[in-house]
Amino acid sequence: MGGNGGTAGSGGSGGTDAVKRPNAQLGSWFVRSGWSKGELARQVNRRARTMGAHHISTDTSRVRRWLDGEQPREPIPRILSELFSERFGCVVGIEELGLRSAHQSPSVSGVDLPWAGPQTVNLISEFSRSDLMLARRGFLGTSLALAAGPTLIEPMQRWLVPVPAGQGDAEAQPDRVRRSARLSKPELDLLESTTAMFRQWDAQCGGGLRRKAVVGQLHEVTDLLQEPHPESVAKRLFKVAAELAELAGWMSYDIGLQPTAQKYFVLALHASKEAGDRPLGSYILSSMSRQMIHLGRSEDALELIHLAQYGSRETATPRTQAMLYAMEARAYAGIGQPSKVKRAVRMAEDTFSDAMPGEPEPDWIRFFSEAELNAENAHSYRDLAYVAGRSPTYASLAEPVMERAVDLFRQDPEHQRSYALNLIGMATVRLLQKEPEACAEMAHKAIPFAKQVRSERVNTRLRKTVDTAAREFGGVAEVVQLSDELSRQLPETAAEVG
Secondary structure, eight states, X not given: OOOOSSSTTTXXXXXXXXXXXXXXXXXXXXXXXXXXXXXXXXHHHHHHHHTTOTTOOOOHHHHHHHHTTOOBXXXXXXXXXXXXXXXXXXXXXXXXXXXXXXXXXXXXXXXXXXXXXXXXXXXXXXXXXXXXXXXXXXXXXXXXXXXXXXXXHHHHHGGGSOOOTTTTOGGGOHHHHHHHOOOOHHHXXXXXXXXXXXXXXXXXXXXXXXXXXXXXXXXXXXXXXXXXXXXXXXXXXXXXXXXXXXXXXXXXHHTTOHHHHHHHHHHHHHHHHHHTOHHHHHHHHHHHHXXXXXXXXXXXXXXXXXXXXXXXXXXXXXXXXXXXXXXXXXXXXXXXXXXXXXXXXXXXXXXXXXXXXXXXXXXXXXXXXXXXXXXXXXXXXXXXXXXXXXXXXXXXXXXXXXXXXXXXXXXXSSOHHHHHHHHHHHHHHHHHTTOHHHHHHHHHHHHHHHHXXXXXXXXXXXXXXXXXXXXXXXXXXXXXXXXXXXXXXSOOOOOOOO
């Protein structure tokens, strides 16, 4: 990390502008913090020592100069970001303090990030570090904003734009590469198998249990990526980083941290581009699409899926293509386009049938089984029923497909969260069919699994379904019993997230 020469000069000016303007952004955060200049200086020095930056020795006059517009050198901007984040319980980025990072343009924020390897590594490293630091203290990046519409779609389209030759190219430093290539093939294999293990834990336990472990592993991988490697090793490391960032995003989504999830998805897409893995990028875009569907932005979801399909059209396996068609159907359902839903469902089924047993597949697509195919298609029909004013026609189309999904997930001990979600999905279909007793039966079966997996999505969907049943069929004994049971077994307490 960049340092500052001298003692009192630690955090010295990063530039020599003849005229400096007061840093109003830093001043605002500073005034609201209630700290004195001396107290902030002492905290900066303490944090620097914990980082091993023993040369840092900030004082009151130095803090005054920062407030007057002097730009400190690294690691001071990062230290100030961490200190203010802890103080306010939200992520306070370097740019929000009016400061410049050594690795990042002050204009870089949100999801519109530079598509270049070194910047991607630095951004993932900084974001995962902030996430770990805040999660450890019980804070969760609430100051992040969720991007949508053109603000989201247009930067993601640059996923397909070729990177200029030599940008961040490890081969530009052949001597360093030869000296520094320390990762062996068994070590790389272990990193990849660990990522697969984390993915399995998520499917079994939900996003809340192992999220911090995934973020920690991601941060470790970015440390490795900051060292020079041969191109083949660097690409494998970027692939691991992309998968871990996607999983961190998925787990964040699962426990309700939507802006945090989106940021991880975006960073994962950048890493997949550096890995040269188009199918992995399409999978990440499908996760972003699923999040947009969850947030009621089906048009954005459709744009993301079409981008994924176009970008991976020549490289994705049939299973991955089938998954993308299924997500396209979900997006069309949210928009209310029945004919396009039915076409996408057929394409998903036909393409899935082309997947050959035993065909080599990346671990990240292994989840898309026959059960998952049926679940997605059933939810597309179910969503159409809602959009079409609770149409019994589409509810009847959803019924047999959802039943098949429930039956298959019942036999799958690994995907407990998916089983719970599809039991709840079946309950909603029964509700659409005005069968409150059958709805209560399905929802009741989901309660033990909702208790078992730490998933805000499962809990929220279950409560919403039971609330709807109680509102529409409050006089039915089974519905009353279900409401009482849910209150006992799954009380609405503050979610513990990690």
